[in-house]
Amino acid sequence: MTLSVSPGVAVDLRVQPVDEILDRVERSLQVRFAPDTVVRKRRSVGARTDRDTWVRVERRSLDKIGDQGWNGTECAARLANIAQPAWRGCVVWRDADEPVMWRADETELLPGVPVGTAVLSEDPKLTDAWWRALNTSLDALAAQHTRRLATPDTVPITQTLVTETIQTVVPGDFDTTVEQWAPAHADLNWANMTAPTLCLFDWEDWGNAPRGLDSATLWGSSLAVPALADRVRRERRHDFESRDGKLMTLFTCSKILGPDAHPEDPRLEPARRMAEQVAAELHAG
Template sequence: MTGSPPVAAQVDLRQQPVEDVLERVEQALHVRLDRQALVRRRRSLGGRTDRGTWVRIERRGFEQIGPQGWNGTEAAAVLQGVAMPEWYQGVAWREQGEPVMWRADELELMTSPSVARSALVLDDPGLPDAWWEVLNASLDALAAQRTPRIAAPDTVTITQEQVTQILGESFPGLADTRIERWAPAHADLTWANVMGPEFSVIDWEDWGMAPRGLDAATLWGNALAVPPLADRVQQERRADFESRDGKLMSLFFLSKIVGSLSYEGDPLLAPARKEAKRLVGELQHTPDR
């Protein structure tokens, strides 16, 4: 008999003791981690090493690891023309007695910090034109490649069925949610995962094939509280946003803001509602092709 897969207990690594994990990673990768500068997030850790590299450590339950595995950062090492940290080595292990996997990857240390500490921005970071040029070159290069991997935004594998369900629940006026073009995407292109003023993209664990425009929509949506910045994203990635798939992906992102879990204190809510109304109207008046 087969049943539902076991679900991992929720753990917040910002509160959980992690010294044993750090020691295991150090022994496996033959590095020493700087404890004083350790970055702790809910399900990941990051830190500088004594040889001038960066190590990212993540804990993930079995239910969030699909058949394609969980080596996205390693798999992304073959991508060409994308500004990203070089991958050096990695290690993975199962947490004893729990349906949980740990993974640590040693990467090139980027000289520029993340543009923002969280996914969204509330102030214009004043990025130089060169930053936008490399962003465009990287996203274009990424989209031109092919991979058997399927993107998993928010650790959930993206499918046509999922897109149709989410858009149908949030925007019932949409009659057609078919995706026409799929291409490789980072799948978590937030302002915390892009570096500046020198552009690069980090955290590649969930990249793969996705509907066109997913990355552009994610970056744009997380900039809606800063209209000039959101406008710049739209301008730079105009071809994505003007495509039918790009509009659907914009709504796919907006559904997380204006849907059933929306709250009035969200700085993205008001502009998201305005943009959602515009996009639904445009898609409803787009002739069938």
């Protein structure tokens, strides 16, 4: 096994050797990876195959794999009327040396390139047709049914988490009880969707979440581009105007403004202003 890491040391697949992992996946799925297409992220590695598909390999610790498992991409394959890459198959195994599991999912290739990084600094100038496709997919997703619980940042989203996260930055005695839960992507940012043709990918963490989580998350990743953030709020107005949407806006602001905030993050000031505005609305309502 290539990765042997001391307990307590965070693994970053951008720097750790992964050749043995990729070799194992190639043998299991009977594919060959194109070396010049490998994309390495902190906890996942992806690459194009010789049969024109994409394989994403993820490393996840056992304590981050709950009762529902971690087969989000596989389970998302049954969702209807959503722009996403077709799922082809997977291979999963437990690491022989570390308390982690590995999972490789094979999907069809994306129809375009990612819009950008998780947090944008420039307006991607998306078309009206793109926004209509996004609304169609998000509305279709929210209308479906699942017993899965969304796990943004691999953490199950619960009422307790919502309340505690909001109160770390916006203390107050207003009610933070979520009224509506519905299926959400739970990692909806600009790195997980394509343009000019819309396709939503990286479905590892989808599941039931408070209404408006996806809209608020996308808005939060747009705050460095005010016109884009405003467009997200206009397009998803029905989410943001709901009580749960306001709670999710506060939830997103609290994550931006929390103890791990970078002092030079351009999103800090707009998130602070929005948090104050929404908190006042919830207090008044």
